[in-house]
Amino acid sequence: MSKNSLGDYLRRFSVPLMFLLICAVCAPISGLSPSYLANEIVTRMGRNAFLILSLLIPIMAGMGLNFSMTLGAMAGEIGLILVCDWQIVGIPGMVLAMIISIPISALLGLFCGKVLNMAKGREMITSYIISFFINGIYQLVVLYLMGPVIPIKHGTIKLPRGYGVRNTVSLLSMRQKLDNLIPLTIAGVKIPVATFIIVFLLCLVIIWFRKTKLGQDMRAVGQDMEVARDAGIDVERTRIISMVLSTVFAGIGMIIYLQNMGNIATYSSHSQIGMFCIAALLVGGASVDKASIGNVFLGIILFHTMFIVAPKAGTVITGDSMIGEYFRVFVSYAVITVALIMYETNKRKNKSKESQQLALSQEEEVNG
Amino acid sequence: MDKSKKKVLIYRIIALVVLVLIATAMFIIGRGHTVYFDNKPLEYGGKTIDEVPYKIDVLVNGEKVASIKEGERGMVDTMGQNFNMQLLVTKEKDGKTSKIQVGLPLPYNMDGIILNLPAMLAGLPQDAYISEFIPTPSAAELEDEEVVTDETEGLMDFGE
Numbered sequence: 001m002s003k004n005s006l007g008d009y010l011r012r013f014s015v016p017l018m019f020l021l022i023c024a025v026c027a028p029i030s031g032l033s034p035s036y037l038a039n040e041i042v043t044r045m046g047r048n049a050f051l052i053l054s055l056l057i058p059i060m061a062g063m064g065l066n067f068s069m070t071l072g073a074m075a076g077e078i079g080l081i082l083v084c085d086w087q088i089v090g091i092p093g094m095v096l097a098m099i100i101s102i103p104i105s106a107l108l109g110l111f112c113g114k115v116l117n118m119a120k121g122r123e124m125i126t127s128y129i130i131s132f133f134i135n136g137i138y139q140l141v142v143l144y145l146m147g148p149v150i151p152i153k154h155g156t157i158k159l160p161r162g163y164g165v166r167n168t169v170s171l172l173s174m175r176q177k178l179d180n181l182i183p184l185t186i187a188g189v190k191i192p193v194a195t196f197i198i199v200f201l202l203c204l205v206i207i208w209f210r211k212t213k214l215g216q217d218m219r220a221v222g223q224d225m226e227v228a229r230d231a232g233i234d235v236e237r238t239r240i241i242s243m244v245l246s247t248v249f250a251g252i253g254m255i256i257y258l259q260n261m262g263n264i265a266t267y268s269s270h271s272q273i274g275m276f277c278i279a280a281l282l283v284g285g286a287s288v289d290k291a292s293i294g295n296v297f298l299g300i301i302l303f304h305t306m307f308i309v310a311p312k313a314g315t316v317i318t319g320d321s322m323i324g325e326y327f328r329v330f331v332s333y334a335v336i337t338v339a340l341i342m343y344e345t346n347k348r349k350n351k352s353k354e355s356q357q358l359a360l361s362q363e364e365e366v367n368g
Numbered sequence: 369m370d371k372s373k374k375k376v377l378i379y380r381i382i383a384l385v386v387l388v389l390i391a392t393a394m395f396i397i398g399r400g401h402t403v404y405f406d407n408k409p410l411e412y413g414g415k416t417i418d419e420v421p422y423k424i425d426v427l428v429n430g431e432k433v434a435s436i437k438e439g440e441r442g443m444v445d446t447m448g449q450n451f452n453m454q455l456l457v458t459k460e461k462d463g464k465t466s467k468i469q470v471g472l473p474l475p476y477n478m479d480g481i482i483l484n485l486p487a488m489l490a491g492l493p494q495d496a497y498i499s500e501f502i503p504t505p506s507a508a509e510l511e512d513e514e515v516v517t518d519e520t521e522g523l524m525d526f527g528e
Binding site: 086087088089090091092093095096099100102139143154155156159160161164166167173267268 | 387390391393394395397398399400401445447479505509510511512513515516517
């Protein structure tokens, strides 16, 4: 291997390698037992995988990291709030919440896709701001319309003032129902088999989707929009479909996530989830324009291992558990920032390389 | 409308119908209820059912969910509109235990349902032994709750 390629290789995998190093240092210091760590990682794998997988399709279509996956998460939360009030429990409750979330997610995805088509080249920042905008509408619906317009019956969900939803909604009636549907414990590690089956099915769907005509179109659009347009692909429509699919999957993923948690933080669950999912995907070695299923799983393992061990290691080293808490949050944002900088740097490098090549060829043409 | 568009429309309608059907099924089979078992005397139609057994054990899906002595109440969370349970009734202390299998439909509109077991065992009609449990809100539930919608609340407060 040449020196240059080793450097490239290190640069490409710098984030996963850095996290591997952090985990390798922090894990022994934290004093957590390997079985506890394994249990936590497996649980978090089941909890987060579906959500993170929902980010792959927009990347494939060249739309970068879908910060507006929070739109789907909000739709999932609305589904769960309604289902809780209707007292539909267990797996049927989850399925019903998913069915409710699908049209809401699809509409939000459609809206987002249309806006992003108007802001080509600035998809990530636009989707980030859209998530704030829709969060305002979500708050309007959940805080003021639920009660007087959308009937909410139960006092455990509704605020004492008679309208709006409480800060926390309990999902005790469906807590870990999917995870425990097929119980399996291996060497003290609880495996959420049913959740893994659903995640596996989504992986198969993504692999199959890449090979379909629409999937190929998305990849073509992702590589070069103008070339794809010249090839007869309806670029705008393809991009909208990718956003709709991603948002719908995010909605379903959020329901799987929250059933594992056992409660909804009505006004904050969705805003945090987008950031952490994107960070986990980047930690797995993905970039703004390239991500695979492998990146998703590697990302979950590394990012969540850091998430588990950092507070404990922080406590051991400094005597203050908050240091570790700050550390893990700071690292999440730092990873996203580094990925964005690397993406922009590479883009500029490639552009300058292209223009240098163009200048050279023009010079050659002039000379001879 | 051309043939392929018609085909797409039909597929979409079928998908919608399937989703609606699944949602309806989930509504019915997933309805949760809390069933309360009372082993207490009951007045019905001017008559008092005061033949209350010493103890009743309630088994749901083969699992003991409540052991209710005279004057006590037990409960179980259940899903769906049909409720099946097995009652192990001990009429007197140290007496013989009899096994009774009971299956009954639950009213959809009730979240909490009180079953008066002595009245049910006495063969009274369903409206006599089934009543709605209306929970009294706890002090914590009635307490005003400040809604936090902005995680950065306070961070932008730079003072005067």
